[in-house]
Amino acid sequence: MKTAIYPGSFDPITLGHIDVLKDGASMFDKVIIAVSNNPAKTGFLSVEERKELIKQSVRDIPNVEVDSFDGLTVEYAKQKGAKILLRGLRAVSDFEYEMQLSQNNRALCDDIKTVFLITKPEYNFISSSAVKEIFLNNGDISKFVPKEINKYLVENKR
Numbered sequence: 001m002k003t004a005i006y007p008g009s010f011d012p013i014t015l016g017h018i019d020v021l022k023d024g025a026s027m028f029d030k031v032i033i034a035v036s037n038n039p040a041k042t043g044f045l046s047v048e049e050r051k052e053l054i055k056q057s058v059r060d061i062p063n064v065e066v067d068s069f070d071g072l073t074v075e076y077a078k079q080k081g082a083k084i085l086l087r088g089l090r091a092v093s094d095f096e097y098e099m100q101l102s103q104n105n106r107a108l109c110d111d112i113k114t115v116f117l118i119t120k121p122e123y124n125f126i127s128s129s130a131v132k133e134i135f136l137n138n139g140d141i142s143k144f145v146p147k148e149i150n151k152y153l154v155e156n157k158r
């Protein structure tokens, strides 16, 4: 049974994240999408809100579980018996950061490898930070996020 962890902030989850998640779910027996509770990053949505909204957005993918974690990703992966971390790549600009992160994780635990998936071109420019910026300036984010997220934000955060 191959379990992959897809860790990230997902603040909020976007269609780019979902694209990577779907591809990951087609390759592994189970993917746990895990919201990192990073005290260094002040969240737009709380970790609980993010988890709940992700659950609603991934209901149609049977082998996906939604969770959150504190602390090191590799420790969380060990707890879950997962040896694969899934991450998405957009432009070259993601590469350096992701390479460092992956090599740090590898140095911490040689058993756990990172798999990178490249999103479809139409999702390449989507980021959670751009979504937040557009939303907070009253723009329409419905093309960038799952419909459940758009509905929740419009109803609760405006």
Ligand code: ADP
Binding pocket: 007, 008, 009, 010, 011, 014, 015, 016, 017, 020, 086, 087, 088, 089, 090, 094, 098, 118, 119, 123, 124, 125, 126, 127, 128
């Ligand atoms: P983090 O704060 O850990 O970088 P994010 O939620 O920003 O968390 O991103 C989680 C993962 O998803 C990262 O690997 C990031 O590169 C990837 N990602 C973010 N947006 C997209 C997108 N539009 N397409 C593909 N991958 C993406």
